[in-house]
Amino acid sequence: MEIKVIALTTTQQVLISQIDEIAAIDIGQPDCKLTNPFWVNPLEGTITLEPFLNGVTREDTFMMSSDKILTLAEPTATLLEKYQDIISPPPIVTVTPDE
Secondary structure, eight states: OEEEEEEETTTOOEEEEEEEEOOOSSTTSOOEEEEEEEEEEEETTEEEEEETTTTTOOOOEEEEOGGGEEEEEOOOHHHHHHHHHHHSOOOOOOOOOOO
16 A cells, blocks of 8 residues: 555545555446545645545545546655654553552
8 A cells, every 4th residue: 555645637636645556346436445535735835634525424445536536646755754643543652650
């Protein structure tokens, strides 16, 4: 599973997501699986990430047809780090009592 920046053809917006190519069962069926997609919003020099379809669904896996994707690209190191910080679970901290 690769993490890519995804430019969409339909909305001219940009996502960052883990993406896998899936064999479509029928012609026209979705053939890309997006896991943990986030909208990339550049605001006045600062990039923010918002969950894809936030407020509409709690799902974090979506199927999309590759014809909706204009291009795929490698994210910058800064964007990749910000994305991984969001999707990574927090570390488990174990506290042992002092003896």
